[in-house]
Structures are given as structure tokens and as C-alpha cells.
Amino acid sequence: MKKAFAFGFLAAMTAFAARADSYPQRPITMVVPFAAGGPTDVIARIVAEPMSKVLGQQVVIENVAGAGGTTGITRASQSAPDGYTIMMGHMGTHGAAPALFKGLKYDPAKSFDPIGLAAGTPIVIVAKKTMAATDLKGLVEALKSGGSSINQAHAGVGSVSHSTGVLFDSIIGAKPTLVVYRGTGPALNDLVAGQVDFMTDQIVNVAPQIAGNTIKAYAIATPERSPSLPNVPTTKEAGLPDYQVSAWNAVFAPKGLPEDVRKKLVDALDAAVKDPNATKRILELGGTVPKTEEAGPVALQKLVESEVARWTPVLRSAVEGSNP
Numbered sequence: 001m002k003k004a005f006a007f008g009f010l011a012a013m014t015a016f017a018a019r020a021d022s023y024p025q026r027p028i029t030m031v032v033p034f035a036a037g038g039p040t041d042v043i044a045r046i047v048a049e050p051m052s053k054v055l056g057q058q059v060v061i062e063n064v065a066g067a068g069g070t071t072g073i074t075r076a077s078q079s080a081p082d083g084y085t086i087m088m089g090h091m092g093t094h095g096a097a098p099a100l101f102k103g104l105k106y107d108p109a110k111s112f113d114p115i116g117l118a119a120g121t122p123i124v125i126v127a128k129k130t131m132a133a134t135d136l137k138g139l140v141e142a143l144k145s146g147g148s149s150i151n152q153a154h155a156g157v158g159s160v161s162h163s164t165g166v167l168f169d170s171i172i173g174a175k176p177t178l179v180v181y182r183g184t185g186p187a188l189n190d191l192v193a194g195q196v197d198f199m200t201d202q203i204v205n206v207a208p209q210i211a212g213n214t215i216k217a218y219a220i221a222t223p224e225r226s227p228s229l230p231n232v233p234t235t236k237e238a239g240l241p242d243y244q245v246s247a248w249n250a251v252f253a254p255k256g257l258p259e260d261v262r263k264k265l266v267d268a269l270d271a272a273v274k275d276p277n278a279t280k281r282i283l284e285l286g287g288t289v290p291k292t293e294e295a296g297p298v299a300l301q302k303l304v305e306s307e308v309a310r311w312t313p314v315l316r317s318a319v320e321g322s323n324p
Contacts, residue, residue: 023083023261024057030251031087033072035065038184039204039285043119043249044088046281050272055264059086068158069093070101077106081256083265086115091247095307096163099315108308113262114300115251116269120288123164123221123245124232126206127198128191129214136218136238139198143174152176153187153196160247161187161201163311164221166318168200171242191215202247203229203286221245228286246288250300266297 032044041063048059064072073093079085094108106112125136133139143150152169154162161184169176179196181187184205190196192214203220207228210217219238220226235243251269253262272278279289293299 023264024055026084027058027060028055028083029062029085030059031072031076031085032061032063033065033069033076033087033089033093034063035183036061036063039121039202039247040069040088040090040249042204042285043121043282043287046278047118047251047269047272050275050278051268054268054271067101068097068156070097070104070106070158073097074105076252077111077254079254081113081254081258083253083257083261086251086253086265088118088249089252090160090249091245091307091311092158092160092163094250094252094304096158096311096315098308099312100158100163100319109301109305111255112252113255113257114297114304115253115262115265116273116296117290117294117300117303118249118251118269118273119282120222120246120248120290121202121204122226122286122288123160123200123247124203124206124210124229125168125198125200125218125221125235125243126191126210127216127218128194128196129216130194131197131216133218136233136235136240139218140172140174140240143169143172143176143198147175148177150174150176150198151179151196153179153181153191153199155181155184155187155201159184161199163315164200164245164247167245167311167314168243170314170318171240188215207286219243222288226286227283248303250303262297270295 030044030048032041034040044061048061052059064075069092073087073089076085076087098104133142152165154165187199191199192209203226209215210229217232219235220232221235221243225234273289282289
């Protein structure tokens with residue numbers, strides 16, 4: 001009886017090991033919680049290509065948009081933790097969401113197995129071309145004195161432009177009128193047309209307009225200047241060092257992933273972000289490639305926890321203030 005049990009246990013363990021060794025045996029779905037063509041989708045497709053080569057199976061992008069990205073992340077989080085469904089989260093879905101969406105069906109810090117950081121997408125403070133302020137200090141003074149007469153565009157509650165804009169307002173002590181759009185495209189179109197005054201958004205979205213001189217750029221919220229916008233000062237250089245923010249993108253899997261499967265995904269993502277072609281494409285977009293100390297699941301877990309702690313008080317205060 002004991003021999004039979006031991007044999008059965010050994011056979012089961014051998015079969016499990018064989019399954020783990022053979023992972024992946026079919027294509028892997030990477031859920032992108034935003035529409036195709038946006039920054040998160042673009043970053044996902046850039047890293048999916050080299051990940052597919054490393055894993056020996058295609059990483060297929062599935063766009064599931066809605067509710068500031070939380071619809072797709074919720075669905076992906078409820079998938080089987082077998083390595084065949086992963087997701088590309090970002091600052092909004094895994095940092096700002098708990099403060100903005102009541103009844104959120106996942107905990108950014110507890111419902112996932114982090115795989116690693118894929119890219120950073122810095123935030124730029126921009127305004128309509130006719131804005132009188134010539135530098136960031138002048139813009140801050142105009143916003144503080146102008147109050148609700150100044151219009152601030154954003155792409156909807158939970159969007160990067162919304163969250164980073166609220167943080168900006170909180171730091172400088174301004175209370176502009178928030179103008180809500182159904183996406184970044186319409187918001188930027190009205191900014192170019194001068195229908196709204198300013199906004200904060202990802203460099204990937206605003207760099208073409210800045211380069212085309214159709215909008216003004218006041219500062220980029222990173223420690224160093226961006227190679228794609230070398231003439232735009234950092235917020236520290238421009239006099240607002242406390243405003244440092246990036247709409248990072250990172251890969252997660254549902255909680256409970258077998259450790260050896262997770263290691264294969266971690267290794268594949270690490271190889272992808274180091275791939276020369278992927279690195280080149282990310283930098284060309286104005287994004288940043290994770291440094292060694294920022295890469296991997298441990299660093300990503302710490303990032304998520306720190307981002308939730310950072311965004312929750314700022315955004316809850318803003319939401320409560322807008323609902324008297």
C-alpha cells in the first residue's frame with residue numbers, strides 16, 4: 001500500500017514537472033485594458049513580439065477596454081493562473097484605481113503575481129499655444145490666480161491625464177475647471193484648437209503636437225530630460241521638483257501562478273525589454289526602459305504598493321471635493 005502510494009505520488013510529481021517544463025504549449029493571451037493604438041497597447045505589442053520568440057509561442061494581444069482599464073484587468077485577474085492569460089497594467093489600473101472606483105473587484109497589491117516593468121511613459125505638462133505663460137512658474141501663477149476660469153482637459157475619470165492632472169493641481173494648490181473628454185484624441189484636438197487651456201498627459205500622446213509646435217510644453221515630470229523632447233525642461237529644472245510622475249506599464253498574471261511558469265514569463269519579459277529593437281522603439285516613443293533595479297517582480301510589487309499609497313489620498317480628496 002505504501003509502495004503504491006509512493007509510486008502514485010512520484011508519478012503525479014513527474015507529470016507536474018513535465019507540464020511545467022513544456023510550458024507554454026499554446027499561444028498566450030496578453031489582455032490590454034485599453035483600446036488598440038493607445039500608449040499601453042503600443043508598449044504591449046512592442047514587448048509581445050520578442051517575448052513570443054523567447055517563449056516559443058505567440059503572445060496574442062486582446063484589447064478589453066472600459067472603466068479606466070479596470071474592466072480588462074478584472075477579467076484577466078479572474079482567469080486561471082496557468083500562464084496562458086497575462087495582462088499589461090499601468091499606473092491607473094494598479095495605482096489610481098482603488099481611489100476612483102468603488103467596489104473594485106481586485107486589489108492591485110494582492111490579486112496578481114507581478115512579472116515585471118515593461119516601460120515608463122513620462123508625463124508632460126502642456127497648454128494651448130496661445131497660453132500667455134512663458135514657463136512653468138508663470139503657468140502655476142496663472143492657474144492659482146485664475147481658479148475655475150482656467151479649463152483643464154482630461155480623457156475621462158481614471159485616465160492618466162485625469163489622475164496626473166489631479167496630482168498636479170493638488171501640489172500647486174490650484175482649482176481649475178475639469179473638462180472631461182471621451183478619450184485622449186478629442187481632448188488633444190480641443191487643446192490644439194485652443195478650446196481648453198492645459199492638461200497633463202503621457203509623452204507618447206503629446207510629443208507629435210509639441211514637435212509640430214501646435215501646443216506648448218512647460219515641463220516633463222522626470223529626473224532627466226527626454227531625448228525625444230530635449231528642449232523641454234524637467235519639473236525640477238522648471239521649479240516644481242515635487243511633481244514627478246510616470247504612467248508606467250507592467251506585466252501581471254493572475255494570483256497563484258506556478259513558480260517555474262512565472263520564472264519563464266519573467267525571463268521572457270526581461271529579454272524583451274533588453275531586445276535592441278524593442279528598446280529603440282520604446283525610446284523613440286519618448287518612453288523609458290526599466291533600469292536593473294526597477295526590473296523584475298520584487299521591484300514591481302514594491303512599485304504597486306507605493307503607487308496605491310501615493311494616489312489614494314490625493315484622488316479620494318479630489319473625488320470627495322467634487323461631490324458636495
